[in-house]
Amino acid sequence: DAGVIQSPRHEVTEMGQEVTLRCKPISGHDYLFWYRQTMMRGLELLIYFNNNVPIDDSGMPEDRFSAKMPNASFSTLKIQPSEPRDSAVYFCASSPYPGQTNEKLFFGSGTQLSVL
């Protein structure tokens, strides 16, 4: 398996523009997570899905952020409109069942977002 695949690797946009980040989890993984990493706040959990259903979105900072998982192999994180304080690295991660025995969490390489 190619692992968790995220696109784009880098995104530079202007304030007010819509940004869409994409993620393809590892096949067979029922859980998908979106994290944001900044120097100030570290890694923050934004939202996670189980079997394509959003379970907890309490980490989504504002209504400008939305996430979808239309099928088991694809998820998007959208920011509309984007603001400079949204600049961060956004990670997607997947796991078969993170609370079970020895099921680890696998991360994608991240999307470096810069909002000017």
Next chain:
Amino acid sequence: KQEVTQIPAALSVPEGENLVLNCSFTDSAIYNLQWFRQDPGKGLTSLLLIQSSQREQTSGRLNASLDKSSGRSTLYIAASQPGDSATYLCAAYNQGGKLIFGQGTELSVKP
């Protein structure tokens, strides 16, 4: 609310030294605790996972321990090498499906 803290924030050691990274968590009702490695500009790689019923896990030169009663975990790295230089993060997995991360320890191993 689970909070995870890592000390120190940064650590520099000469090659060959054994070292310990510390992680503490406030809510002992965890399912497991995981240690990750992050290289600059890269994603996170899972190193070790300790289930709540376990006391330690070993992989090569790495040994992670877990003491739920005191809310602590340690990552022991034996005979450190320059290639071990990276940021190490611990994360606690609680009921409700959330994996909460510490801020990480940035390790530098000098040749």
